[in-house]
């Protein structure tokens with residue numbers, strides 16, 4: 001599918017399927033199209049080409065599809081004059097099927113978020129926690145989260161990621177969450193969708209993607225030379241004597257010639273975006 005704003009494509013030739021019951025990471029630079037993709041998936045935007053389906057239903061035109069969906073937008077919009085308690089009650093009225101108020105109440109209680117204060121007077125992080133608690137209380141089959149942890153402190157981020165894994169384990173929820181915090185994603189996500197300049201640059205199970213990429217360090221590679229076991233070179237840097245390659249492999253690489261290293265999710269993403277990870281720069 002694709003989505004255009006005026007003449008510019010915000011998302012183009014985007015074809016992807018999410019595995020059910022998994023946590024998928026949606027990553028990409030600012031303006032890559034992540035929010036656009038999430039808004040298309042939840043039916044808030046209409047694709048200009050192609051179509052979006054959620055469990056086989058059109059989220060834009062089939063209201064029944066919405067019962068399966070939970071969405072927390074990037075700016076966590078909530079009615080500012082309502083307290084968390086009131087929003088939880090409202091959530092229950094609007095979502096008669098499957099709503100579990102105790103999930104939200106317990107979460108907010110545990111996190112020490114005041115539930116009797118208008119949410120407009122909470123901090124940004126506290127407001128995000130309220131929005132996330134409401135989304136979890138809905139117990140949706142598909143939970144879409146646009147940078148849900150951006151406003152949270154590191155401890156709260158860690159706790160939230162654990163809660164997401166809990167929801168997936170307990171209810172079989174499918175999650176798609178966008179974030180720039182690759183280290184957080186690496187711990188919990190089993191699927192990756194990488195957007196770059198409005199297109200899907202890379203998508204697949206994280207384990208498979210990491211298993212299919214390696215960093216090779218060895219003697220300077222002559223220009224244009226092929227390396228057995230390497231399907232493609234994603235990124236290369238050279239000194240006079242040494243070459244460092246981040247590659248996609250398609251067989252064993254000669255370890256007597258190359259030092260072969262596993263890579264992290266951050267290395268993978270940054271290589272596909274054409275830059276170096278901080279760890280590589282430090283090395």
Ligand SMILES: Nc1ncnc2c1ncn2[C@@H]1O[C@H](COP(=O)(O)OP(=O)(O)OP(=O)(O)O)[C@@H](O)[C@H]1O
Pocket residue numbers: 005009010028029030031032033034035036037
């Ligand atoms: N309402 C809009 N009108 C016009 N252009 C838009 C609109 N919303 C988004 N765009 C453009 O579409 C492209 C994709 O934007 P989108 O918000 O989906 O990116 P993103 O990956 O979520 O970015 P970020 O990481 O900064 O949140 C950008 O070029 C953006 O300028």
